Amino acid sequence: MSFNLTYKRYGERSILVEWPSVIDEAVLKDIIRFKRVIESIEVKSIVEIKLAYNSLLIIYDSFCRNFENELQVLKACYFSKDFKHDILSNLWKIPVCYDAGFGIDLEAISVEKNLSKESIIKLHSEAIYTVFFIGFLPGFLYLGGLDDTLHMPRKATPRLQIKKGSVAIGGSQTGVYPVASPGGWNIIGNTPVAFFNPKLEVPCFAKPLDKIQFQPISLDEYKGIKLLVEAGVYHLESEVLHD
Amino acid sequence: MIRVLNAGLYTSVQDFGRLGNSQYGVPYSGVMDRYSAAMANAILGNAETLAVLEMTLVGAKLLFECDTYICISGADMSPKVNGQSVSINKPIEIRKGQVLSFGKLQRGVRCYLAVLGGFKTEAVLGSQSMYKGVTCLDKISKNDTIDLNLNNSFIVNKNASIKVLDECFDSNVIEVFKGPEFDLLSKNQQSELLQNDFFISKDNNRMAYQLTELLQNNLKPIITSAVLPGTVQLTPSGKLIILMRDCQTTGGYPRVLQLKETAINVLAQKFTGHLIRFKLVLSEF
Numbered sequence: 130m131s132f133n134l135t136y137k138r139y140g141e142r143s144i145l146v147e148w149p150s151v152i153d154e155a156v157l158k159d160i161i162r163f164k165r166v167i168e169s170i171e172v173k174s175i176v177e178i179k180l181a182y183n184s185l186l187i188i189y190d191s192f193c194r195n196f197e198n199e200l201q202v203l204k205a206c207y208f209s210k211d212f213k214h215d216i217l218s219n220l221w222k223i224p225v226c227y228d229a230g231f232g233i234d235l236e237a238i239s240v241e242k243n244l245s246k247e248s249i250i251k252l253h254s255e256a257i258y259t260v261f262f263i264g265f266l267p268g269f270l271y272l273g274g275l276d277d278t279l280h281m282p283r284k285a286t287p288r289l290q291i292k293k294g295s296v297a298i299g300g301s302q303t304g305v306y307p308v309a310s311p312g313g314w315n316i317i318g319n320t321p322v323a324f325f326n327p328k329l330e331v332p333c334f335a336k337p338l339d340k341i342q343f344q345p346i347s348l349d350e351y352k353g354i355k356l357l358v359e360a361g362v363y364h365l366e367s368e369v370l371h372d
Numbered sequence: 373m374i375r376v377l378n379a380g381l382y383t384s385v386q387d388f389g390r391l392g393n394s395q396y397g398v399p400y401s402g403v404m405d406r407y408s409a410a411m412a413n414a415i416l417g418n419a420e421t422l423a424v425l426e427m428t429l430v431g432a433k434l435l436f437e438c439d440t441y442i443c444i445s446g447a448d449m450s451p452k453v454n455g456q457s458v459s460i461n462k463p464i465e466i467r468k469g470q471v472l473s474f475g476k477l478q479r480g481v482r483c484y485l486a487v488l489g490g491f492k493t494e495a496v497l498g499s500q501s502m503y504k505g506v507t508c509l510d511k512i513s514k515n516d517t518i519d520l521n522l523n524n525s526f527i528v529n530k531n532a533s534i535k536v537l538d539e540c541f542d543s544n545v546i547e548v549f550k551g552p553e554f555d556l557l558s559k560n561q562q563s564e565l566l567q568n569d570f571f572i573s574k575d576n577n578r579m580a581y582q583l584t585e586l587l588q589n590n591l592k593p594i595i596t597s598a599v600l601p602g603t604v605q606l607t608p609s610g611k612l613i614i615l616m617r618d619c620q621t622t623g624g625y626p627r628v629l630q631l632k633e634t635a636i637n638v639l640a641q642k643f644t645g646h647l648i649r650f651k652l653v654l655s656e657f
Contacts, residue, residue, distance in 0.1 A: 137552050140600060140630040145552050150595055179394045179598040181622050186598035263397040264596065264622030267505055271596065307397075308505045325396065327496045327506045333396045 132159055134207065136200055141192045144199060148183040152273060154259055154338075156183055161216065161337055166206040180262050180337060182271070220340040222366040223305070223320050225254065225296050226351035231319035238281055238298070238315060250345055252276045253296075253317065258303065260339045268307030268325025268333050272341060275303045287313035294319045296343065318343075321355035322365060340370060374487075376516040377471065378433035383512040385491055386617075388421040390499040390506070394621040400601060401501035402617050404482050404578060404640035406633075407540055408446030412486035415443040415463055416528060422490040423500040425512070427483045429643070431474025432512065434485075436466045440520060441488040441528045445536075447480030447641060461536055463528045479541050480641040488528060489521035503618060540638055544646070547635045547653045551604060553626035556591055564588075565628065566650055570612065574644045578618040581639060583648075586610035591626045599623040602631030604650075614639065 132148050139145040146163070148156045164178050164185055179186040187203065227250045229235065235246050242249070258272040265271075275298065283299045288311065291297070295306040297314035306312060307324035320343075326332050335341065346354070357363035376383075386409070389402025403409035403426055410420035425432070431449040444451050444460045451458050452473050458464050466472070474483070493500050496507050504510035512518070557565065565587055575582040589610040598621065599605070605613045605625035614631065615623075616639075629650060631639065642648065 138549070139552055139627075140549055140602065141633055143600065145598070147552075147597075152595060177392050177394060179621065181597045182595045184597045186600075188600075262622070263395060265397060265620055267397045267399075269397050325505075327398075331396075332393075332398070332497065336395075 130155065130159065131208070132156065136203065138196060139186060142189040144187045144189075144196075144203065146185045146187065146203065150183055152182050152261070154273065157259070157261055157338060158216070160185055163207050166209050167203065170202075170206065172202065181264065182261055216338055218338045218340065218370045219335075220257070220342060220368045220370055221335060223322055223341055223343050224346040224350065224354055225318045225320045225343045226346050226348055227253075227296075227318040228348045228351070230348070231292075231295070232317040234284075234297075234315035235317050238279075238317065241281065242278065244278070249279065249317065252279055253298075253303065254343045254345050256342070258341045260335050260337055260341060262337050263333055263335070266307055266310055266325075267327070268323075270304060270324065270335055270341065272302065272304055275301055277301075279303070281315050283313040284315065285313075287311055291316065292319060294321060296320055319351070321351055321358050322363070323358055334365065373437045373520060374518045375435040375437060376432060376512055376514055376518070377435055378473075379512050379514050379516070380427050380432035380474070381430035382428040383432045384426055384502040384510070385423050385493050385512070385518070386426045386501045387423040387499055389501055389617065390497050390503075393497050394598075397621050398497060398506060399503060399618050399621060401499065401503045401506075401578075403484065403501075404617055405446055405484070405540075405637040407537075407637040408480075408482070408641075409484045409486070411461060411534060411536065412443045412445035412484045413490075415445070415461060415534060416441055416486055416488050418486060418488065418490060422486065423493065425485040425491070425518075427474070427485065429477060429481060431483060433471065433473045435469070435471050437468060438520065439468050440466050442466055442472070443486045445484050445486070447483040448478035449483045450475035450478060451483075461534065463530055465528075465530070481643045482640055487520050492519040492521045541641055543638060544642075544648050545651045546639055546648045547632040548604070548629040548650045549632065549653065551627035551629045552597075553591065553594065553606075554628050556626065557628060561587060561589075565612075566652055569647050569649050572642055572644055572646045572648065576644060578616055580616055580619060581614040581642075583612040583614070585612075587612055593624045594626055596622050596624045597627075599627060600630065602633065602636045603627045604629035604631070616640070 135147045137145045174189045176190045177188040258274040261271040280301045291312040293309045296318040299314035386403040389400040571584040573582040573584045603615045
């Protein structure tokens, strides 16, 4: 399936490719396929390709002198048929403690939605979320798939400090704060798992199109896993998924 | 080795940044004014992109515990070695035990100190640029020590000097291209954006510079998409935010303008209350 794409120049050395303005896994797959085709032809002048919900930004090492020429190369890539579309992805099981000590906004959501805390936790942890891309903060996953009933507006006044590992809901999105940060999302729990480790060659375990599922754990289990994570010996549970 | 007797207002180690890690949400970082940092390195015969010390508004006080050569470029903070004034944009021979200090800020905002062979500090994800949560240190503090790369064999041309372009400091013109959402603005908004003067607000740092004047705005937020250093965002309340080197990798505000790369350097030498004006340059050649 091909989408109607637009190509725009963005600054001196980038080209922005845009898909229709929707958040959709089919769009994400098409973006990833396009990115891989571009990477496979190894254009020396391309230094980085940035991906988001409905766009790719292709960054060149110097001023694009021949914009039209670069466009032709990109368009040929998009319509290339010979690229094998084989995407291996992982389902990551992320332990989350929804204890009231962590989930400081659970009560407010429960009142607002007229739902018990148990139902909120069940809805949040039963869903399987898709990783769209990583942005905002190092290791912050943009996830799709939050149950409609859990949509909750961001707080009018952001908190100055949100704890590392906080699991939160902001509007129609859910996510994990990989580092302590100011933020306006509603906090419902905390995970001991590290989402960003700059010491590793690949600092994030998750990548676009991977799946995430949250697994409720007790406070004692949380403490146990936290110790293993800090010692660098925690093994995150995952399954390989085939497209 | 250098011992930090006083760190100044905000001093950090920066090189030309961390390319290729946006996919993990990691900002580029790197020197705010690439022109001046490259100048300091080039005068010493270093590679232009080598790590330097970036000092903001108030310089540091540094004790050198070895002989070396240094060069200071960018903002003129009245540098002195053992109390004697020294020139910027010239190689300076330093003897073990000498102290480099700075005085009154004469012009600019960010001053760069390069040493022969470069600073030997922690490199993370391919860069020495300090950034909170990525490198162990996010800035230089009093009593820190900074190691230098040994470079005994290198011969510095003591008369090396490069003509510095004054317009980098004197001009208030910020050259821009249209941003991806520029064409969504009304003709009125476009001409206001390109013809009005804007003052830099007190919210200006390595992440972003906010402007004081608002631009009336009725554009909806966009679906989160890539942003770059130099992207000018327009918030729902009409605030204009110019992203700088430590900016996030993605954003959801319309991207109305994109600074020319050299314009990011010019802006990096401006501060609260300075006036700027955008000038559209052609992006098709």
